[in-house]
Amino acid sequence: MKQFDVISRYRQGESYRHIARELGIDRKTVKAICDRYKKGIDALNSSKSEQEVEEATEQLVLTRSYDSSKRRTRAYTPAVEARMKELYQQELKKNKRLGPHKQALTAIAVHELLAEEGHPIGYRTVAHYWRQLKQKTREAFIRQEYPLGYRVEFDFGEVKLEIAGKVRTYHLAVFASPASDFYWAYLYTNQKQDVFQEAHVQFFEMVGGVYQEVVYDNMRNVVTRFIGRSEKELNESLIKLSLYYGFEINVTNCFSGHEKGTVEGRVKHIRRQCFSKSYQFSSTEAARDHLTQQLIRLNQKSQIVEEKQYLLTYRPPFELAEMVQCRVNKYSIIQYETNAYSVPDYLVGHTVQLKVYPEYFVVYANHEEVCRHKKIEGSHQYQLDIYHYLKTLMKKPGALKHSLVLKHSPDLKALYALYYKERPREFLDKLDQYQALPKEQLMAQLSQTASDKSSRSLSQEAEAITEAIEADWQRLNVIYGLERVK
Numbered sequence: 001m002k003q004f005d006v007i008s009r010y011r012q013g014e015s016y017r018h019i020a021r022e023l024g025i026d027r028k029t030v031k032a033i034c035d036r037y038k039k040g041i042d043a044l045n046s047s048k049s050e051q052e053v054e055e056a057t058e059q060l061v062l063t064r065s066y067d068s069s070k071r072r073t074r075a076y077t078p079a080v081e082a083r084m085k086e087l088y089q090q091e092l093k094k095n096k097r098l099g100p101h102k103q104a105l106t107a108i109a110v111h112e113l114l115a116e117e118g119h120p121i122g123y124r125t126v127a128h129y130w131r132q133l134k135q136k137t138r139e140a141f142i143r144q145e146y147p148l149g150y151r152v153e154f155d156f157g158e159v160k161l162e163i164a165g166k167v168r169t170y171h172l173a174v175f176a177s178p179a180s181d182f183y184w185a186y187l188y189t190n191q192k193q194d195v196f197q198e199a200h201v202q203f204f205e206m207v208g209g210v211y212q213e214v215v216y217d218n219m220r221n222v223v224t225r226f227i228g229r230s231e232k233e234l235n236e237s238l239i240k241l242s243l244y245y246g247f248e249i250n251v252t253n254c255f256s257g258h259e260k261g262t263v264e265g266r267v268k269h270i271r272r273q274c275f276s277k278s279y280q281f282s283s284t285e286a287a288r289d290h291l292t293q294q295l296i297r298l299n300q301k302s303q304i305v306e307e308k309q310y311l312l313t314y315r316p317p318f319e320l321a322e323m324v325q326c327r328v329n330k331y332s333i334i335q336y337e338t339n340a341y342s343v344p345d346y347l348v349g350h351t352v353q354l355k356v357y358p359e360y361f362v363v364y365a366n367h368e369e370v371c372r373h374k375k376i377e378g379s380h381q382y383q384l385d386i387y388h389y390l391k392t393l394m395k396k397p398g399a400l401k402h403s404l405v406l407k408h409s410p411d412l413k414a415l416y417a418l419y420y421k422e423r424p425r426e427f428l429d430k431l432d433q434y435q436a437l438p439k440e441q442l443m444a445q446l447s448q449t450a451s452d453k454s455s456r457s458l459s460q461e462a463e464a465i466t467e468a469i470e471a472d473w474q475r476l477n478v479i480y481g482l483e484r485v486k
Helices: 002-011 016-023 027-045 050-060 078-098 107-116 123-135 193-207 236-245 257-275 284-298 304-310 386-395 410-420 424-434 439-479
Strands: 151-163 166-177 182-188 213-216 223-227 231-234 248-251 322-327 333-336 339-342 351-356 360-365 368-374
Touching (some): 027 050, 182 193, 193 236, 236 248, 410 439
Antiparallel strands (some): 322 351, 360 368
């Protein structure tokens, strides 16, 4: 955490001495951190190839640690605070319902409830905060006005859509700028860390720059854990993203959605304007296209063109895909998360590397790409490619008929059953011969070849029958003396 604090203060213009004094660390340590950061920035700005960008990114992405071994555990945790606020709201409803009464929920009763629920907190602490809740006056808000390019707010929102006849829940990743009134959104199937990161990269690419500050609530993608009541340990992936692009991280207080009210309102606005009337789509891509077109319409009055002049300098897309190792089983299949994917059959028994992106992954063996798969939506499903098994099937053509890989290609299976069920090796030869063709052309070529061969076979059979009939007539003519034997 201190490395990120040092860089954040350095970017705000504080001196090494002042940073060291404020954070309680050695000035040489501060200088070393800042020098490494400056070196990474210089390397990134002068990068001329993807490899140089990757090396510069590694220079910028600093790891951090927080030593909390000597910190005493705080009893008044965010969970306790939330529970006490819930009890207080219930108490207000009870007072409104009953009117004047003598069954008030006292601090003693609150302490007993918390203890029964497993919260290790003392009575004096409960009494102190319960008294504060009861005496709390109505909160005043200070209206904010931000300059162009300074602040953008982020949040996730849910939307239910009917895709190809099936109802699914999608997650809207939304960015909103309070200064320019510009907002952007994208539909994802989940809100995991890789999706959270991908949304940032897409947004910065789309606007062609970076805002000075990005504001978040206390979602898991942002806060790894709470340390005491006010301190938070930020997610390491978010810190790497911040160091690369150069934006500041602003996390709102707990239960304070108004601190990022612009994006809160925009999530509701997008849901109402884009999906209240249109919610049925043929595919996820169709729904995303619809959202893109609607956002163009909704952003017509924004000041995004003017704001782009004030954004931080554009940088190449940040890429830090997750690297995963998988063992290839005897069926030439790897297991990723809860689904199964095929790889070329020569890799059976080997370990391969997966470079995982939000919607697909690339498989590498010996540092060479061997295949890639789109991630399956769902669990305990298969994604198999028949070309991954050609080498084995050539040796065992009889295994094709009942193979799982053929079953998972309904079009090919129907074609095989219609034309090639007695000639599996020929079918495999044709697949190998035409595998460079797009699927539609492949199917057409396989059908045409089979039809031509079938026509030739019928013609040859007809000729053989005709010849046999003529021979029989000749023999009968000889028997009855109608024709001389030559």
